[in-house]
Amino acid sequence: MSTDILSRIVTRKQEEVAEARKRVPESEMRSRAEQKPRDPRGFLKRLSRPGVNIIAEIKRASPSKGSICPDLDPAAYARQYEAGGAACLSVLTDRDFFQGSFEDLQAARNAVSLPVIRKDFMISPYQFYEAAVQGADAVLLIVRILEPEQLRDYLQLAGALGMDALTEVHSEEELETATKAGAKLVGVNNRNLRSFETNVSHSANMASRFAPDQVAVAESGIKTREDVENLLNAGIHNFLIGESIVRAPDPAGFIRSLMGE
Numbered sequence: 001m002s003t004d005i006l007s008r009i010v011t012r013k014q015e016e017v018a019e020a021r022k023r024v025p026e027s028e029m030r031s032r033a034e035q036k037p038r039d040p041r042g043f044l045k046r047l048s049r050p051g052v053n054i055i056a057e058i059k060r061a062s063p064s065k066g067s068i069c070p071d072l073d074p075a076a077y078a079r080q081y082e083a084g085g086a087a088c089l090s091v092l093t094d095r096d097f098f099q100g101s102f103e104d105l106q107a108a109r110n111a112v113s114l115p116v117i118r119k120d121f122m123i124s125p126y127q128f129y130e131a132a133v134q135g136a137d138a139v140l141l142i143v144r145i146l147e148p149e150q151l152r153d154y155l156q157l158a159g160a161l162g163m164d165a166l167t168e169v170h171s172e173e174e175l176e177t178a179t180k181a182g183a184k185l186v187g188v189n190n191r192n193l194r195s196f197e198t199n200v201s202h203s204a205n206m207a208s209r210f211a212p213d214q215v216a217v218a219e220s221g222i223k224t225r226e227d228v229e230n231l232l233n234a235g236i237h238n239f240l241i242g243e244s245i246v247r248a249p250d251p252a253g254f255i256r257s258l259m260g261e
């Protein structure tokens with residue numbers, strides 16, 4: 001690819017955070033986060049259960065696929081996901097590249113009792129305060145866009161605010177960085193965020209590299225029960241799935257079929 005999409009997203013994200021800070025200063029957002037009554041639903045805890053755990057994603061669009069389902073009703077989808085037996089919800093909150101929002105996060109979370117992850121590109125503490133204020137149960141930390149020091153700090157900050165963190169890696173080297181930083185819940189993205197190349201067996205190939213106390217999640221490109229079975233055979237039982245569920249005519253039924261029911 002000629003333009004590196006991940007760098008563009010991060011640059012835009014820095015501008016967004018700067019704009020948000022002008023509307024609500026960081027000190028104010030921080031105290032709102034710290035004062036927010038928390039009722040965490042236990043994102044990590046839910047994924048520690050045995051069996052197939054699906055984190056079902058609310059995804060309107062993406063830079064790699066363009067529009068997926070721009071007019072989706074996040075509350076209705078969340079209810080379908082819960083009815084199908086999803087373990088958790090993932091909601092994109094990036095507006096410019098994924099057409100997501102905090103409104104989507106709120107609507108989805110209020111419609112169900114599942115734990116919800118704020119799916120965004122976290123590059124500033126400010127976004128963690130925002131996530132806590134929005135009631136997110138977890139946040140995504142992408143190793144590729146963080147310094148190791150930052151990753152360590154952000155894992156701590158998320159915990160201090162009562163949120164779990166899903167640390168996302170792509171390469172073995174990034175997995176090592178995540179492990180050194182103390183990440184417990186780690187997702188292997190089957191999609192390379194720079195090239196968009198997706199290989200569903202990538203996470204299966206990385207499974208043996210996990211420490212025994214880590215909880216692994218396979219992310220992206222999962223479309224069939226066969227994909228799920230291959231990952232189960234490799235020892236991964238948590239799955240982050242977006243596009244194939246959003247596009248399914250019957251998302252609840254599709255989730256059930258992925259779970260082997």
Ligand SMILES: O=P(O)(O)OC[C@@H](O)[C@@H](O)c1c[nH]c2ccccc12
Nearest residue numbers: 189219220221222240241242243244
């Ligand atoms: O729609 P898919 O291929 O099932 O993928 C879901 C999820 O893994 C993907 O949306 C994702 C994984 N990591 C990310 C980081 C940022 C944005 C999006 C993502």
